[in-house]
Every structure is written in C-alpha cells, then in structure tokens.
Amino acid sequence: MDSFELNKIAGAVLGAGLLIMVINEIGNILVHPVTDVSVLGIETESADTAAATAAPAEEAIPLPTLLAAGDAAKGAKVARKCTACHTFDQGGANKVGPNLWAVLGRTKAAVDGFGYSAAMADHGGDWGYQEMFDFLTKPKDYLPGTKMAFAGLRKPADVADIIAYMRENHDAAPPLPTE
Numbered sequence: 001m002d003s004f005e006l007n008k009i010a011g012a013v014l015g016a017g018l019l020i021m022v023i024n025e026i027g028n029i030l031v032h033p034v035t036d037v038s039v040l041g042i043e044t045e046s047a048d049t050a051a052a053t054a055a056p057a058e059e060a061i062p063l064p065t066l067l068a069a070g071d072a073a074k075g076a077k078v079a080r081k082c083t084a085c086h087t088f089d090q091g092g093a094n095k096v097g098p099n100l101w102a103v104l105g106r107t108k109a110a111v112d113g114f115g116y117s118a119a120m121a122d123h124g125g126d127w128g129y130q131e132m133f134d135f136l137t138k139p140k141d142y143l144p145g146t147k148m149a150f151a152g153l154r155k156p157a158d159v160a161d162i163i164a165y166m167r168e169n170h171d172a173a174p175p176l177p178t179e
Helices: 003-030 047-053 063-068 072-081 118-123 129-137 156-168
Strands: none
Touching (some): 063 129
16 A cells, blocks of 8 residues: 555545534534523522522531540551551651651651651641641641641541540540540
C-alpha cells in the first residue's frame, strides 16, 4: 500500500469524525434538552420548603462529654489508620510521622530527631484535648502548611475514641476536661 492510499483512509476517518460532530451540533441546536422538570409533571420542592422539611442539624456534643464517652479499644482500631505513619509504643521509632507515645500534654513539635514542617514547628503550644480533637478532625484546617497528608476523621466519636487510646498510651495523661 502506498502513502496515497494511507492518506485517503486517514482522510475518510477524519471526515467521518467531523461529520458526526457537525450532526451532533445541529441536533443540539434543533432539539433543546428539557431542564425544567415541571414540564414533565414532576413536582419539585422549593429551597424554602426543603429547608423547612430538612432534618435539624445535629447539635454539637460538648468536648468533655465526647471524651468521657471515648473507648480506648475502639480507638485502637481507629488508630490502625495512623500506624502507616506513626508508632504508639513507648520509645518507638519515628516513621513518616513522629512517635505518638505520651503526646497529650506534650509540647507541639517536640520529638527529638523528627523533622517537623515549619507550620508545626512555628505553631507552638501543647497538645491539649481540644487541640488534638481539632487536629484529628481536619489537620489541614487546624494547621495550614502541615506535612500530615491525612484528611482527618469525620466522626467525632472516632476522634474521642482515638484520644482515649492516646490517653492509654501515656505514663501520666492530663486529666480530662470537665467543662
């Protein structure tokens, strides 16, 4: 087969594709899709009606109540997500993230030999219960610029459970908040 034959075949394929695109555009111009579902006899609720019938948002449970209900056994299961990057053992090695033994009450960015992000190193303060809860819920929102790639835990009960597990992995965990 010579190059002229190949050019004719390629031209026919390209021409057919172009013809299909033109027919599609003409069809879109002639026949408009129905975007108003009321024409089809389907009733929709307005935004006001939807807001009125929507279930009321869950009230936020106070942190002391959540933490008091935390279950360390469940927290150990939730912490499996963390073990790819962290260890919870006393004297455990740092991995991608620092060792988390006795993290509650500890100064942030205080594990020797671990290279923290500038955001974490500059943040300062101690890991209190509220700080840990906020960080585990959405690390990037709590500390923009953190190297921690974890998206966070959606369920407040899971966060309370993992904090209970962290309290268990501590020589002298700070007392739970009362208010």
